[in-house]
Amino acid sequence: MADLLTHVSTAFLAKSVSQKPHAVLLATGVVLPDVGSRLPGIVFDQLGGQGDLPMVGLLLGSGVLHTPIGIAVCSLLLALCFVQSQRAVVFWNLLAGGVLHLALDVMQRHLTGGYQLWVPWSYEGVELGWISSESTVWIAPVLLPLSVWAWRRRRPSGGSPS
Amino acid sequence: MRAFGRVIVGDRVRPWLAVGLLLVLGFLGKQTADYAVETEGSARRCFADSSICGGEEVVLSVWRVLDTQPDGFRVTRLGHVLEVKGPSQGLSEGSRVSVRGRFNPEGSRLVELERVNHPLWGLKRNFSLLGAIGVFCWLLSSIRLGVGGLVCRG
Numbered sequence: 001m002a003d004l005l006t007h008v009s010t011a012f013l014a015k016s017v018s019q020k021p022h023a024v025l026l027a028t029g030v031v032l033p034d035v036g037s038r039l040p041g042i043v044f045d046q047l048g049g050q051g052d053l054p055m056v057g058l059l060l061g062s063g064v065l066h067t068p069i070g071i072a073v074c075s076l077l078l079a080l081c082f083v084q085s086q087r088a089v090v091f092w093n094l095l096a097g098g099v100l101h102l103a104l105d106v107m108q109r110h111l112t113g114g115y116q117l118w119v120p121w122s123y124e125g126v127e128l129g130w131i132s133s134e135s136t137v138w139i140a141p142v143l144l145p146l147s148v149w150a151w152r153r154r155r156p157s158g159g160s161p162s
Numbered sequence: 163m164r165a166f167g168r169v170i171v172g173d174r175v176r177p178w179l180a181v182g183l184l185l186v187l188g189f190l191g192k193q194t195a196d197y198a199v200e201t202e203g204s205a206r207r208c209f210a211d212s213s214i215c216g217g218e219e220v221v222l223s224v225w226r227v228l229d230t231q232p233d234g235f236r237v238t239r240l241g242h243v244l245e246v247k248g249p250s251q252g253l254s255e256g257s258r259v260s261v262r263g264r265f266n267p268e269g270s271r272l273v274e275l276e277r278v279n280h281p282l283w284g285l286k287r288n289f290s291l292l293g294a295i296g297v298f299c300w301l302l303s304s305i306r307l308g309v310g311g312l313v314c315r316g
Contacts, residue, residue, distance in 0.1 A: 003286045004293030024304045027297045035294050044240060056240045061195030070190055077183045080176050083311040111260040111278055112223045120190055123197045134282040140289055
């Protein structure tokens with residue numbers, strides 16, 4: 001995974017290019033894969049959790065939220081929480097955010113062989129190996145303010161900042 | 163696409179669709195967990211019965227270093243501890259590593275074949291927490307509860 005500040009930056013950049021509203025939904029979609037699949041394990045480790053196989057299985061199972069099909073199902077589930085008139089726009093923004101997230105992650109290289117994009121049909125890892133998994137940390141502090149600036153300049157006028 | 167749109171925006175099917183999606187997510191999660199336990203998690207099966215893993219090759223992704231010895235180090239993740247034989251230079255308690263290794267014949271110790279240190283993992287985690295909290299606060303400030311569900315501003 002790349003750091004989430006860089007991921008959020010890609011959402012701002014995408015919205016500054018498309019000039020469409022609901023940047024907050026795209027940003028939410030961009031962070032969801034890591035929040036759903038990585039955060040539980042990190043918190044468990046930080047708390048010094050002792051895992052037997054069922055517990056570890058549950059934590060490892062959350063990895064499905066970092067796959068295209070898991071992202072699509074999760075986006076649809078979250079979209080259902082919104083009023084009828086907004087469900088489609090919520091769904092598409094969350095889904096696009098998830099796709100943006102995977103597009104950045106897949107550029108990295110790992111010992112594990114990459115991300116499982118074809119679950120449940122195949123668990124083969126996919127990655128391009130262009131950057132290390134931590135190289136985005138150096139650009140995040142610059143990229144985030146630049147992308148926010150670009151988005152604020154180009155976001156639809158007259159609407160809400162969301 | 164239009165039919166799909168009608169389904170997801172319709173109120174009548176919402177509860178059934180939500181239950182169905184939760185079941186699908188649970189099923190996919192179970193599949194993913196089973197696969198993970200069999201692969202990276204094969205190291206985990208070895209904790210229960212180390213004799214079954216002698217000679218097996220595994221990859222540990224971002225495990226935390228517990229301590230170091232002159233000829234190796236111990237790593238932990240999700241509550242399990244594993245001893246790795248390999249150079250420990252550059253490692254310290256709390257640092258993160260990914261290791262490809264092969265279990266010794268007894269299955270009690272992993273012999274390192276390839277290792278990637280993650281010196282910036284802590285910074286990356288902090289950046290990620292910052293990003294997640296920021297987006298969460300932004301989302302909370304952008305939605306309100308309306309009749310029939312949440313409403314997003316804009």
